[in-house]
Amino acid sequence: xxxxxxxxxxxxxxxxxxxxxxxxxxxxxxxxxxxxxxxxxxxxxxxxxxxxxxxxxxxxxxxxxxxxxxxxxxxxxxxxxxxxxxxxxxxxxxxxxxxxxxxxxxxxxxxxxxxxxxxxxxxxxxxxxxxxxxxxxxxxxxxxxxxxxxxxxxxxxxxxxxxxxxxxxxxxxxxxxxxxxxxxxxxxxxxxxxxxxxxxxxxxxxxxxxxxxxxxxxxxxxxxxxxxxxxxxxxxxxxxxxxxxxxxxxxxxxxxxxxxxxxxxxxxxxxxxxxxxxxxxxxxxxxxxxxxxxxx
Amino acid sequence: xxxxxxxxxxxxxxxxxxxxxxxxxxxxxxxxxxxxxxxxxxxxxxxxxxxxxxxxxxxxxxxxxxxxxxxxxxxxxxxxxxxxxxxxxxxxxxxxxxxxxxxxxxxxxxxxxxxxxxxxxxxxxxxxxxxxxxxxxxxxxxxxxxxxxxxxxxxxxxxxxxxxxxxxxxxxxxxxxxxxxxxxxxxxxxxxxxxxxxxxxxxxxxxxxxxxxxxxxxxxxxxxxxxxxxxxxxxxxxxxxxxxxxxxxxxxxxxxxxxxxxxxxxxxxxxx
Amino acid sequence: xxxxxxxxxxxxxxxxxxxxxxxxxxxxxxxxxxxxxxxxxxxxxxxxxxxxxxxxxxxxxxxxxxxxxxxxxxxxxxxxxxxxxxxxxxxxxxxxxxxxxxxxxxxxxxxxxxxxxxxxxxxxxxxxxxxxxxxxxxxxxxxxxxxxxxxxxxxxxxxxxxxxxxxxxxxxxxxxxxxxxxxxxxxxxxxxxxxxxxxxxxxxxxxxxxxxxxxxxxxxxxxxxxxxxxxxxxxxxxxxxxxxxxxxxxxxxxxxxxxxxxxxxxxxxxxxxxxxxxxxxxxxxxxxxxxxxxxxxxxxxxxxxxxxxxxxxxxxxxxxxxxxxxxxxxxxxxxxxxxxxxxxxxxxxxxxxxxxxxxxxxxxxxxxxxxxxx
Numbered sequence: 013x014x015x016x017x018x019x020x021x022x023x024x025x026x027x028x029x030x031x032x033x034x035x036x037x038x039x040x041x042x043x044x045x046x047x048x049x050x051x052x053x054x055x056x057x058x059x060x061x062x063x064x065x066x067x068x069x070x071x072x073x074x075x076x077x078x079x080x081x082x083x084x085x086x087x088x089x090x091x092x093x094x095x096x097x098x099x100x101x102x103x104x105x106x107x108x109x110x111x112x113x114x115x116x117x118x119x120x121x122x123x124x125x126x127x128x129x130x131x132x133x134x135x136x137x138x139x140x141x142x143x144x145x146x147x148x149x150x151x152x153x154x155x156x157x158x159x160x161x162x163x164x165x166x167x168x169x170x171x172x173x174x175x176x177x178x179x180x181x182x183x184x185x186x187x188x189x190x191x192x193x194x195x196x197x198x199x200x201x202x203x204x205x206x207x208x209x210x211x212x213x214x215x216x217x218x219x220x221x222x223x224x225x226x227x228x229x230x231x232x233x234x235x236x237x238x239x240x241x242x243x244x245x246x247x248x249x250x251x252x253x254x255x256x257x258x259x260x261x262x263x264x265x266x267x268x269x270x271x272x273x274x275x276x277x278x279x280x281x282x283x284x285x286x287x288x289x290x291x292x293x294x295x296x297x298x299x300x301x302x303x304x305x306x307x308x
Numbered sequence: 309x310x311x312x313x314x315x316x317x318x319x320x321x322x323x324x325x326x327x328x329x330x331x332x333x334x335x336x337x338x339x340x341x342x343x344x345x346x347x348x349x350x351x352x353x354x355x356x357x358x359x360x361x362x363x364x365x366x367x368x369x370x371x372x373x374x375x376x377x378x379x380x381x382x383x384x385x386x387x388x389x390x391x392x393x394x395x396x397x398x399x400x401x402x403x404x405x406x407x408x409x410x411x412x413x414x415x416x417x418x419x420x421x422x423x424x425x426x427x428x429x430x431x432x433x434x435x436x437x438x439x440x441x442x443x444x445x446x447x448x449x450x451x452x453x454x455x456x457x458x459x460x461x462x463x464x465x466x467x468x469x470x471x472x473x474x475x476x477x478x479x480x481x482x483x484x485x486x487x488x489x490x491x492x493x494x495x496x497x498x499x500x501x502x503x504x505x506x507x508x509x510x511x512x513x514x515x516x517x518x519x520x521x522x523x524x525x526x527x528x529x530x531x532x533x534x535x536x537x538x539x540x541x542x543x544x545x546x547x548x549x550x551x552x553x554x555x556x557x558x559x560x561x562x563x564x565x566x567x568x569x570x571x572x573x574x575x576x577x578x579x580x
Numbered sequence: 581x582x583x584x585x586x587x588x589x590x591x592x593x594x595x596x597x598x599x600x601x602x603x604x605x606x607x608x609x610x611x612x613x614x615x616x617x618x619x620x621x622x623x624x625x626x627x628x629x630x631x632x633x634x635x636x637x638x639x640x641x642x643x644x645x646x647x648x649x650x651x652x653x654x655x656x657x658x659x660x661x662x663x664x665x666x667x668x669x670x671x672x673x674x675x676x677x678x679x680x681x682x683x684x685x686x687x688x689x690x691x692x693x694x695x696x697x698x699x700x701x702x703x704x705x706x707x708x709x710x711x712x713x714x715x716x717x718x719x720x721x722x723x724x725x726x727x728x729x730x731x732x733x734x735x736x737x738x739x740x741x742x743x744x745x746x747x748x749x750x751x752x753x754x755x756x757x758x759x760x761x762x763x764x765x766x767x768x769x770x771x772x773x774x775x776x777x778x779x780x781x782x783x784x785x786x787x788x789x790x791x792x793x794x795x796x797x798x799x800x801x802x803x804x805x806x807x808x809x810x811x812x813x814x815x816x817x818x819x820x821x822x823x824x825x826x827x828x829x830x831x832x833x834x835x836x837x838x839x840x841x842x843x844x845x846x847x848x849x850x851x852x853x854x855x856x857x858x859x860x861x862x863x864x865x866x867x868x869x870x871x872x873x874x875x876x877x878x879x880x881x882x883x884x885x886x887x888x889x890x891x892x893x894x895x896x897x898x899x900x901x902x903x904x905x906x907x908x909x910x911x912x913x914x915x916x917x918x919x920x921x922x923x924x925x926x927x928x929x930x931x932x933x934x935x936x937x938x939x940x941x942x943x944x945x946x947x948x949x950x951x952x953x954x
Contacts, residue, residue, distance in 0.1 A: 245417020475693030
């Protein structure tokens with residue numbers, strides 16, 4: 013009895029506020045836009061009995077999904093989201109790995125402090141961290157002032173409101189997600205493994221390549237997914253740092269909903285986005301599971 | 309350092325410079341006298357003064373804190389229950405669906421979560437405002453709490469609970485007197501995580517709120533869309549300050565506790 | 581010990597405290613306990629002994645109420661325990677990990693069960709103090725579990741489980757986490773406390789020495805069944821199977837065919853070797869498979885042929901293990917069998933006469949070993 017209550021309370025909460033809302037999105041994505049409140053049809057009227065229900069289902073169709081394929085805005089947005097996510101994941105890895113590596117090699121008494129320094133930005137508001145770059149990257153911003161003062165450039169560079177700014181923003185905000193799993197993989201690594209590799213004739217570099225990298229593989233994979241998955245649906249970064257040419261699907265969905273008030277199309281965009289995400293999410297879960305099993 | 313190298317030192321210096329310089333600049337320029345954020349015109353605290361006089365920001369801050377406290381508290385209760393179900397309830401029909409629903413919101417894009425909850429609230433005719441934001445925040449942050457608490461519960465020695473039952477506790481007493489005090493640190497960090505997530509959230513709040521309730525991130529977002537403003541810098545500095553003090557205090561406290569525990573354990577093994 | 585006087589299991593009038601009646605426990609496809617019936621009597625110190633996975637822990641957890649039998653009944657003091665939850669049983673358990681509550685002091689740990697009974701604070705204080713005295717922990721009352729040593733933690737766990745004066749105390753590998761020296765001291769302490777409190781103890785262990793030391797009766801378990809239940813000396817001297825003989829202590833096993841010779845049974849085990857003669861109360865038919873088991877310390881070893889031994893075999897010393905108080909000789913027979921013989925080192929090492937490669941004679945009386953069917 014007690015066990016049943018324990019299960020039922022969080023279960024029902026999640027069904028009501030996670031599963032059902034998603035079913036509604038799915039349903040509305042199959043409806044048509046209408047000049048009404050709410051702005052879509054058909055509306056399900058259960059009081060109408062079986063006939064109404066049958067009519068309701070008959071009125072659902074894939075028209076919105078068809079629409080998404082005809083207007084190249086959408087598939088360009090999906091592709092560009094994927095591309096931005098992929099490239100920024102690689103960039104984050106390139107920036108994050110050396111930091112994680114250096115942290116794991118640091119003296120043990122320093123590690124908790126370094127770890128805290130990586131986690132600290134994570135607790136700081138995401139919005140504020142993105143905002144911080146607006147003042148740096150703008151035309152009159154500090155980066156341009158600095159470069160002009162150095163004499164590297166004679167005209168201010170346009171960085172804010174371009175894809176470059178978006179990449180910088182993503183790398184900056186998601187860096188802790190990349191560093192932490194790699195660090196925890198590297199930190200567990202036994203130093204004597206490297207000594208053994210060198211003893212067996214490896215150079216420092218080949219020991220790194222043949223021992224360190226494979227042993228931190230799981231951390232790298234986890235870190236990449238932790239950056240890649242949320243980046244695809246990112247909204248704040250492209251809308252604050254990106255420009256008009258920055259196409260990301262999170263931003264498109266937002267505008268479709270708030271500006272165009274086309275709920276059915278917004279819902280269809282969401283459904284496709286989720287379908288795209290399912291693959292990396294499953295791969296990520298698999299990797300986590302494998303790691304748990306390996307750790308016994 | 310075991311293998312001190314210039315490479316490691318450089319990586320750490322550049323890495324932390326990258327992580328911290330933007331925030332330091334933000335803080336420094338909040339004390340700028342000029343309205344132009346990018347031109348330094350001397351030290352001033354005028355923007356803090358303006359911030360305090362800005363009713364709209366104060367109202368938004370109040371709404372945000374109210375939402376965060378309520379939603380993180382409910383999320384902690386529900387999330388702890390969820391963690392218990394995940395780790396302890398054994399097999400029951402629908403377990404896979406349950407764990408799916410716990411993990412899915414963690415990777416779900418915020419725009420989708422926000423959109424779907426909004427459509428639900430409209431569908432059932434719930435007026436959008438503080439209540440709907442609380443419901444939305446509770447739902448996604450309870451999943452984070454579940455993950456934090458369940459990772460603590462999996463390493464929890466179950467014989468402690470059995471010992472409590474053995475000594476005459478009812479299952480609920482065993483939880484209250486033994487399990488909860490021991491997993492309290494995880495529950496507290498779950499609460500803090502839920503609180504921060506709620507405090508930070510822009511997207512889901514934007515979808516689920518109505519005209520009656522504006523949260524601080526919504527306010528900040530609409531302000532910074534128009535460009536950089538020194539008032540926002542001042543506000544950011546306050547928020548960064550609170551988080552920094554909080555995180556440093558927490559890590560000092562846990563470090564001290566660990567050191568004390570280690571010392572006492574060493575003492576214990578000496579013959580009395 | 582009270583072994584001669586205390587033997588309620590031989591008294592048909594005595595009512596058992598615990599009765600397992602045809603109990604089976606299955607986890608999915610795995611059978612942990614297989615149709616087990618066993619009585620345990622009041623004031624007994626009953627040991628469940630066996631390798632890991634033999635079902636001994638499952639038996640204990642069913643007594644405590646953490647697991648329910650799939651089939652059969654468990655009765656405690658005549659009452660069926662099927663519907664009684666752990667917190668309503670007059671049974672307490674001392675956990676292998678001790679399961680001391682890390683957030684409570686030693687005092688609060690011991691008082692925990694008493695407080696749940698809703699006793700007044702005076703009674704609780706008195707009882708906790710009594711337990712602290714019994715386990716010599718009075719000095720540590722205010723400490724937390726991580727502030728005391730392993731041996732002290734073990735005593736706190738014991739005190740906590742005894743505080744409610746249970747009818748039955750279950751001990752799950754109670755000494756497993758202690759080092760050898762401490763373990764031996766603690767064994768005697770446990771026996772002492774058991775005698776003082778008059779509580780029935782059921783102990784689970786995989787350490788045969790521990791079981792033999794503390795228990796009034798030992799149940800040797802294998803794959804969910806009890807193979808033999810007997811007093812420690814009977815288990816050692818008269819095992820009922822090769823499994824028990826092999827599990828308890830060191831043993832030589834020689835297998836062959838039985839042949840009755842008057843009131844004795846001969847074991848035909850190798851050609852061109854004298855048969856082994858043994859006495860037994862069991863009857864064997866001629867040609868039946870038979871196993872002869874003999875403990876190394878019951879095998880005599882000498883450089884010269886002994887004059888009047890019922891059994892004697894010649895062999896060659898392969899190895900000598902010098903253990904200080906005793907030496908074990910590994911003697912290879914012409915058949916390839918290796919027999920272990922043990923002698924007490926009553927003389928200094930320089931005076932001993934047998935060394936590697938020496939031809940020696942092994943000998944024993946016809947009552948020294950046991951004859952087993954399986």
